[in-house]
Amino acid sequence: MTLIDTARSTPEVLRYTAFSDDPEGGNPAGVVLDAAGLDDAAQLAIAAGLGYSETAFLTAPPEGLGEPGRAFTIRYFSPLAEVPFCGHATVATAVALAERTGPGDLVFATLAGPVPVTVTEDGPALRATLTSVEPHLTGVSPADVTEALAALDWPAADLDPALPPRIAYAGARHLVLAAATRERLARLDYDFDRLATLMRRLDLTTLQLVWRESESVFHVRAPFPVGGVIEDPATGAAAAAFGAYARTLGLVTAPTTLTLHQGHDLGRPGRLTVELRAGDPRSHVGGTATAITG
Known part of the structure; x- marks a missing residue:
């Protein structure tokens, strides 16, 4: 079973908080692990309906980006507009993926460029570390x-x-x-x-x-x-x-x-x-x- 399932018409929207191991802390983000078939308007509508500062949407990666199942295209929408890069939604998405496929290395194709992320175990929690594009x-x-x-x-x-x-x-x-x-x-x-x-x-x-x-x-x-x-x-x-x-x-x-x-x-x-x-x-x-x- 792949994480990107084109047969599903209504994607599941996960909710994670990033930069805290307490659901009442950190920054909440929406995470859609299967955004295949969602156009820009649909993604924006989901983000607006959720109301968090950003929601991340995953689709298949560009060819050659990384190992199958560990590389994705990611887009980020606020309630009003798309943003080129969002750190907290990246961390939230990486942890959501790691809970399903295990810790390790991931890479996301963002509008700003490729962003590698490493997920490790941090006691009972999972910790994600992203590497930015060149600043x-x-x-x-x-x-x-x-x-x-x-x-x-x-x-x-x-x-x-x-x-x-x-x-x-x-x-x-x-x-x-x-x-x-x-x-x-x-x-x-x-x-x-x-x-x-x-x-x-x-x-x-x-x-x-x-x-x-x-x-x-x-x-x-x-x-x-x-x-x-x-x-x-x-x-x-x-x-x-x-x-x-x-x-x-x-x-x-x-x-x-x-x-x-x-x-x-x-x-x-x-x-x-x-x-x-x-x-x-x-x-x-x-x-x-x-x-x-x-």
């Missing part, structure tokens, strides 16, 4: 930073001058803004439409709002109005991009592992790790995932 960093104009801060209702004085604004990419684009205090990060009440307008103009998937607790520990939040979601509880794509940000700006030196805490202010705590390896510019983002039942 890069670009600048952002002062006017666009000013507009982002206005939409967030953040005074410029509340930014951390040691962590300058940048747009970071590791499969999707994210504007990184660093808060000077944990209290500033905790107070998030933004203008949804104004921020969405700016993000669409800059082709951003989320904002990556960060506060640095220590050299390698960060607290993060991710507004996601372009996806129709106020805030993403745990964002693997932004974590991968932030790894590139930290490395490129010299905040850390590889090899090292960053720990990102996200979702605490939403009551859905999650933990993401970002491994930066010497000689490898890509980010390796890891976390557990678990099924949501009931």
